[in-house]
Amino acid sequence: MKRLLELCVVGLVLVGCGEDAGLVAARQRVEAAQAALREEEARGQDQATEVERLKARLREAESARAQEERELEGLRKRLVASWRGDAKTLKAHQEEAEVPTALRPLLEEAQKAMGGAALEQRFSQGLARKNLALTTAALKEWSSRDGVTPAPEETAEAPAAEEPEEEACTRVSGDFGCTVLPLGGSGDSVTQLCRLAGAGQPWVVRSEHGRLVRLPLVPGSAAHYGVARTLGPDVWVLRATDAGASAPGTLEVYEVSGAQAVRRHSRPLVRKGKPASLVEADLDADGLTETLMVGADEVEAIHREGLTGGVSLWSEYDVCPKLTGRSEPGLEPARAACTAWSKASQPAGTGAK
Structure with missing residues (x-):
């Protein structure tokens, strides 16, 4: 009987050990699956980040292309204005100047795209179409360019009494x-x-x-x-x-x-009693240089957005970060001014130790 009890105890122990081993194996499989899932999630996050980066680059490329198209349109307008938007005048100019054959298609393309927008052509179109609004707008723009103000239309009203000469105008003497x-x-x-x-x-x-x-x-x-x-x-x-x-x-x-x-x-051009120096540098790598006004601890820059964009004034908050990593000798005064400005703009007690 005692022998039988011992065998039962040994059997129960062996069964328990088997169950523990199965649980351990199952737990290991779950942990492995969870680790694999985390890796997949990390890869998915990396891929999503890359997609967003590519989208941002695409938006930048589209914005740059739109800016270039606007600049190209402005250049075409100015170019076409030189021959008044007239195809015959363009042809005569090309023959007189002996324009290279390779350049002629570009000029003709500009004429085709912008020739009708030239002021003289809009005026002619207004007359040909008997379009008073178009003709008037062209005349108004033309007169403003020439510095001439068109005389008002005469009316049938009785003329006003003439003012005394001393009240009608003010004479200015001088050279x-x-x-x-x-x-x-x-x-x-x-x-x-x-x-x-x-x-x-x-x-x-x-x-x-x-x-x-x-x-x-x-x-x-x-x-x-x-x-x-x-x-x-x-x-x-x-x-x-x-x-x-x-x-x-x-x-x-x-x-x-x-x-x-x-x-x-x-x-x-005087900063803290001393003349400011002028430095030209392309701070934003757009092909156009900014004009920097550099004082002892002041740096400002005149910036234009492209060839046809607006003009803005950059402060130290705009200029100094763009000078980081620049080593051109001509920018040494500007970098020194940025360093002095950075130290002066720090709150008291927060300087470098």
């Missing part, structure tokens, strides 16, 4: 003078900055495709202007100084808007 303002480069002797002494506001006189155009500087309150650089035919960076002033003055950005050149930005 009229012009100085060269080479917006087209060092060889540009056509563009002039003109002013009537005593009248205050100056204006720029230049040639646009053979047409003489007058563009008032608004506000144009400085006594003297010089060209610092141009950001395109209609965006100018000028140095402005007052009469008799020995200080560098200000750097002003003017943009042609309609029949006038409007000041968009004005920044002093």
Whole structure:
């Protein structure tokens, strides 16, 4: 009997051991399956991240393409304007200038795409179609470009009583003078900055495709202007100084808007009692250089979005991060100013240890 009990106990122990071994094996299989699932989820997350990255690159590419198309359209418009949108004039110009055969299809493509948009062609179309609205719009734009205001239509009303001469107009006495303002480069002797002494506001006189155009500087309150650089035919960076002033003055950005050149930005060229230095560098790798105004602990930059975009003023928060990793010798003053600005902008007690 005792022997039988011992055999039963041994059997129960063996059965229990077998069950434990099965549970262990099952648990190992579950853990292996869970590990495989986690790996698949990680791979899926990596793939989703890569998809989002590719989508972002695609959006950037589409945005860049749209910007290039807009710039190309602007260039085509200016190019077509040089031959007034007339196909015959284009052909005559090509023969006179002996344009290479490889370039002719590009010019003809520009004529085909933008020829009808030329001001002269829109005026002709308005006359041919007897379209008063189109003709009037073309005349208005034409007169604004030429600096001419069309006379109002005559009416049958009785003429108003003439005002005394002293009330009808104000005479301004003074000398009229012009100085060269080479917006087209060092060889540009056509563009002039003109002013009537005593009248205050100056204006720029230049040639646009053979047409003489007058563009008032608004506000144009400085006594003297010089060209610092141009950001395109209609965006100018000028140095402005007052009469008799020995200080560098200000750097002003003017943009042609309609029949006038409007000041968009004005920044002093003296920073903390010392003249600021001007540095040109392409900070955003778009092929166009920015103009940096560098002081001891100040850095600002004049930036334009592409060849036809708007002009903005970048502060240290925009400029300094873009100088990180740049090692050009000409940028050393700007990097030093960024370092000084960073230290000065840190709260008290948080400086580097």
